[in-house]
Amino acid sequence: MQKIDLKNYGLTPRFEQEASMYENMYIARVMQQHRDIYNVICTGGEILASVSGKFSYDAKDNTHYPVVGDWVIIDREDNNSGNAVIHHVLTRRSVFERKAAGTSNEAQIIASNIDTVFICMSLNLNFNLRRVERYLSVAFNSMAEPVIVLTKADLCDDIASKLSEISSVSAGADVIVCSSISDDGYSEVLKYITQGKTIAFIGSSGVGKSTLINRLMGADILVTKQTGNDDKGAHTTTRRQMIALPGGGIVIDTPGMRELGLESADLSRTFEDIEQLAQMCRFKDCTHDKEPGCAVKQAIESGQLSQKRFDSYKKLQSEISYEGLNSRQLENEKIKKMFGSKSEMKQLMKQAKNKNKY
Ligand SMILES: Nc1nc2c(ncn2[C@@H]2O[C@H](COP(=O)(O)OP(=O)(O)OP(=O)(O)O)[C@@H](O)[C@H]2O)c(=O)[nH]1
Numbered sequence: 508m509q510k511i512d513l514k515n516y517g518l519t520p521r522f523e524q525e526a527s528m529y530e531n532m533y534i535a536r537v538m539q540q541h542r543d544i545y546n547v548i549c550t551g552g553e554i555l556a557s558v559s560g561k562f563s564y565d566a567k568d569n570t571h572y573p574v575v576g577d578w579v580i581i582d583r584e585d586n587n588s589g590n591a592v593i594h595h596v597l598t599r600r601s602v603f604e605r606k607a608a609g610t611s612n613e614a615q616i617i618a619s620n621i622d623t624v625f626i627c628m629s630l631n632l633n634f635n636l637r638r639v640e641r642y643l644s645v646a647f648n649s650m651a652e653p654v655i656v657l658t659k660a661d662l663c664d665d666i667a668s669k670l671s672e673i674s675s676v677s678a679g680a681d682v683i684v685c686s687s688i689s690d691d692g693y694s695e696v697l698k699y700i701t702q703g704k705t706i707a708f709i710g711s712s713g714v715g716k717s718t719l720i721n722r723l724m725g726a727d728i729l730v731t732k733q734t735g736n737d738d739k740g741a742h743t744t745t746r747r748q749m750i751a752l753p754g755g756g757i758v759i760d761t762p763g764m765r766e767l768g769l770e771s772a773d774l775s776r777t778f779e780d781i782e783q784l785a786q787m788c789r790f791k792d793c794t795h796d797k798e799p800g801c802a803v804k805q806a807i808e809s810g811q812l813s814q815k816r817f818d819s820y821k822k823l824q825s826e827i828s829y830e831g832l833n834s835r836q837l838e839n840e841k842i843k844k845m846f847g848s849k850s851e852m853k854q855l856m857k858q859a860k861n862k863n864k865y
């Protein structure tokens with residue numbers, strides 16, 4: 508039997524250890540999903556698998572089902588007697604998630620166990636600072652490291668000014684520039700692609716995600732858009748897919764996203780500048796609206812902070828309020844709504860305690 512070294516697919520001791528709790532079972536990683544059938548890679552090779560009846564019964568919502576990038580526990584290492592059965596999903600180390608499209612507010616996990624998120628944006632028509640802020644907020648929250656990848660450098664004649672615009676919103680994330688036209692167009696990308704590390708490619712349709720992955724593979728294994736340079740509605744890539752690169756490293760291609768609804772996001776890192784200014788506002792709970800002594804408003808007036816960036820911050824903040832917050836944030840938020848602020852609440856609790864004393 509052909510033996511696959513799963514380290515080349517990102518296996519680490521942490522996952523091995525978790526998997527060892529399950530006796531007479533095998534570890535595998537999800538590479539692709541077709542409705543309820545998954546392509547998984549295990550030491551026996553790439554096989555088909557589906558979840559057990561008990562798994563479906565226990566799954567509380569769609570986020571509990573396996574997604575591309577997940578490590579799972581399966582019952583066999585070949586398809587000789589039918590599809591393998593997935594019994595468990597191992598604890599995810601990172602998830603890139605968005606609010607599912609449509610009416611429901613349910614989260615949709617795009618990919619899991621990623622080390623680096625390539626936020627891909629083209630240097631021509633797709634270029635948009637507000638989009639970068641949005642993607643960064645989700646990426647910082649995902650626990651993966653974001654890298655801003657600017658594509659189609661050949662179609663841009665003012666790269667320097669675009670780079671300076673990006674640096675005002677990049678929040679410390681690396682920014683790299685690439686182009687499929689020149690021979691060394693992807694050299695900057697290569698230093699992020701290392702043995703056993705998983706990189707997810709995220710971004711609008713038509714920015715060149717699949718083109719970039721094909722270049723890294725050294726072969727046209729993914730379908731790319733044949734004509735036209737920009738998104739005219741059609742998505743070329745239609746499903747997420749994980750690929751091991753010949754030189755080491757694992758990449759996940761994703762279909763372009765029309766909109767990235769925020770399920771949860773880390774705004775404090777994306778907008779550290781605003782949060783720092785806010786600490787200098789006269790009132791601790793300043794909403795930077797009409798309060799006197801507002802450092803944020805002053806910064807906008809002096810031109811230190813752009814109005815657009817502040818609007819973007821407010822917009823993203825309102826999108827994640829409640830639904831997208833993690834439990835700790837949610838608790839704080841509820842407290843704030845109930846009592847105005849934490850300190851105010853402490854005061855009230857103190858008063859209540861004192862009352863009980865007498
Ligand atoms: N000029 C130029 N065109 C590029 C570059 N990279 C990609 N393209 C073209 O842009 C189009 C879209 O590329 P794809 O790789 O299919 O884009 P994608 O991001 O995978 O799109 P979806 O799969 O729909 O999400 C194709 O026609 C590519 O040839 C580049 O660096 N320069």
Ligand SMILES: [Mg+2]
Nearest residue numbers: 716717743744
């Ligand atoms: Mg594609």
Ligand SMILES: [Zn+2]
Nearest residue numbers: 788793795801
């Ligand atoms: Zn303020």
